[in-house]
Amino acid sequence: MGNRKYTAEALSPWMKEDAPDRDVVLSSRVRIARNLRHLPFPMMASASQASDAMDRLLMVNESGRLNGLGEVSSIRLSELSELEKQVLVEKHLISPALANQAQHAALMLGPGEDVSLMVNEEDHLRIQCLHAGFQLKETWDTASKIDDIFEEAVDYAFDEKYGFLTSCPTNVGTGIRASVMMHLPALVITGQINRILSAVTQVGLAVRGMYGEGSEATGNLFQVSNQITLGQSEAEIIDHLHAVARQIIEHEKAARAKLMGESRLKVEDRIKRSFGILSYAAVIDAKEASQRLSDLRLGVHLGLLPGVDEGTLNELLVSIQPGYLQQAYGEALSPEQRDMTRAQMISSRLATHA
Amino acid sequence: MVCQECGQRPATLHFSKYVNGEKTELHICEACAREKGELIPGTPSGFSIHNLLSGLMDFDPSGLSGAKAQVQQQQRCEGCGMTYGQFSKLGRFGCAHCYKQFAERLDPLLKRVHGNTVHVGKVPKRAGGLVRLRREIDGLKREMQSRIEGEDFESAADLRDRIRELEREVQNG
Numbered sequence: 001m002g003n004r005k006y007t008a009e010a011l012s013p014w015m016k017e018d019a020p021d022r023d024v025v026l027s028s029r030v031r032i033a034r035n036l037r038h039l040p041f042p043m044m045a046s047a048s049q050a051s052d053a054m055d056r057l058l059m060v061n062e063s064g065r066l067n068g069l070g071e072v073s074s075i076r077l078s079e080l081s082e083l084e085k086q087v088l089v090e091k092h093l094i095s096p097a098l099a100n101q102a103q104h105a106a107l108m109l110g111p112g113e114d115v116s117l118m119v120n121e122e123d124h125l126r127i128q129c130l131h132a133g134f135q136l137k138e139t140w141d142t143a144s145k146i147d148d149i150f151e152e153a154v155d156y157a158f159d160e161k162y163g164f165l166t167s168c169p170t171n172v173g174t175g176i177r178a179s180v181m182m183h184l185p186a187l188v189i190t191g192q193i194n195r196i197l198s199a200v201t202q203v204g205l206a207v208r209g210m211y212g213e214g215s216e217a218t219g220n221l222f223q224v225s226n227q228i229t230l231g232q233s234e235a236e237i238i239d240h241l242h243a244v245a246r247q248i249i250e251h252e253k254a255a256r257a258k259l260m261g262e263s264r265l266k267v268e269d270r271i272k273r274s275f276g277i278l279s280y281a282a283v284i285d286a287k288e289a290s291q292r293l294s295d296l297r298l299g300v301h302l303g304l305l306p307g308v309d310e311g312t313l314n315e316l317l318v319s320i321q322p323g324y325l326q327q328a329y330g331e332a333l334s335p336e337q338r339d340m341t342r343a344q345m346i347s348s349r350l351a352t353h354a
Numbered sequence: 355m356v357c358q359e360c361g362q363r364p365a366t367l368h369f370s371k372y373v374n375g376e377k378t379e380l381h382i383c384e385a386c387a388r389e390k391g392e393l394i395p396g397t398p399s400g401f402s403i404h405n406l407l408s409g410l411m412d413f414d415p416s417g418l419s420g421a422k423a424q425v426q427q428q429q430r431c432e433g434c435g436m437t438y439g440q441f442s443k444l445g446r447f448g449c450a451h452c453y454k455q456f457a458e459r460l461d462p463l464l465k466r467v468h469g470n471t472v473h474v475g476k477v478p479k480r481a482g483g484l485v486r487l488r489r490e491i492d493g494l495k496r497e498m499q500s501r502i503e504g505e506d507f508e509s510a511a512d513l514r515d516r517i518r519e520l521e522r523e524v525q526n527g
């Protein structure tokens with residue numbers, strides 16, 4: 001345990017790539033939900049039916065059909081420790097729901113960690129593709145190609161009227177959930193965020209916190225995704241989300257320019273204070289750390305923090321999460337120990353830049 | 355406007371969707387959204403329509419009450435054994451057959467969630483062979499109609515032959 005590359009390193013290879021609009025968009029993600037015909041969905045499946053579904057889906061990898069993606073690892077979740085599962089959740093490689101699935105859950109993971117195929121989550125198969133920056137269309141293309149590969153190998157549950165059948169009626173039809181993870185500090189500081197987000201929900205999109213449902217949006221990170229999966233084609237869904245995200249990006253960039261023009265000293269002071277606290281704090285909780293790292297990220301893109309690079313910040317964003325933190329230290333930590341360890345980890349990473 | 359959930363506090367979260375000119379609206383207060391553990395946009399969280407599903411599914415368009423409603427709650431899917439009561443509580447289907455079993459109350463639900471009830475996206479080659487053919491036929495028929503209107507009878511006749519060919523394929527499964 002702990003030696004596996006995908007849980008040992010905080011940054012997935014895809015996160016290190018340079019990508020369009022990275023100053024605002026962290027990642028673009030597309031998830032496709034699919035089920036096998038003739039087998040009950042995971043929630044109602046017996047142990048043998050769930051195991052049957054898992055075998056059929058893992059076979060697609062074993063038969064070499066996914067070779068075009070490089071070496072894809074098949075991982076049964078029962079092989080992983082609780083901590084390793086938590087790290088995979090923090091890296092967005094699996095959903096909390098898959099981590100909690102007790103039996104016959106599996107994961108097929110591409111070498112770049114940009115492709116993650118979840119087996120027996122809420123649906124039999126969830127194809128997830130992640131790209132750095134604003135690359136929604138490219139991400140959809142990748143996901144759709146993988147979908148075609150599976151479709152050649154297994155029979156999908158499909159209905160002429162309702163399309164791809166999913167466990168939850170909110171996913172039926174195309175089964176796709178496309179999302180863009182955005183860092184919007186300037187819109188938050190200038191007080192425009194509520195207006196923007198309510199406009200976004202009015203055009204049929206949803207806004208979520210960083211770790212999806214049930215979590216807080218810390219560090220000014222917002223995930224914007226489609227809500228409708230039925231009655232619109234995949235291209236329409238992607239185009240619509242793309243157009244709305246593009247507008248949010250422009251608003252954020254305009255708000256940053258406005259901040260620099262009208263209150264540069266105030267912004268600079270805030271960012272440098274955050275840098276000071278992160279560099280010298282003895283204890284810091286995850287929430288404050290995310291908020292301060294958000295300030296640093298803004299500072300880097302405004303050119304106010306020379307010497308700090310974005311890669312370090314992206315890495316810290318994952319490293320300060322409880323699962324990764326404990327894995328890095330090789331032991332379970334109490335909340336107080338975590339806050340101390342977190343402060344040490346951040347200050348030592350920042351010290352190399354100061 | 356009053357919150358649809360508690361009927362007391364003013365609704366501060368409004369969701370409107372326009373799909374094909376049809377408007378679906380939802381109005382809820384922040385307290386109710388938070389109480390249900392949901393995420394709210396514009397606050398340090400987000401909002402998910404997921405958890406509202408069970409509320410929507412309890413909505414009964416037929417106005418059935420008492421014994422009749424109870425019978426409906428106990429209706430069971432032949433595919434996976436899930437009851438309608440379970441479905442409306444969990445907001446999840448147990449198998450593909452559930453979509454047929456609970457079809458009666460499905461369209462109003464899908465209409466409220468998606469503003470639509472018919473898939474127009476990708477069709478799988480294997481499972482959707484017939485659907486693909488039918489869509490192609492529909493497209494060719496529209497094309498044929500427009501050629502007839504343009505008095506291009508010769509190419510319309512070619513299309514008619516192609517349509518017949520495809521219709522034979524559909525009949526042979």
Ligand SMILES: [Zn+2]
Pocket residue numbers: 357358359360361362363382383384385386387
């Ligand atoms: Zn309320």
Ligand SMILES: [Zn+2]
Pocket residue numbers: 431432433434435436447448449450451452453
């Ligand atoms: Zn069923």
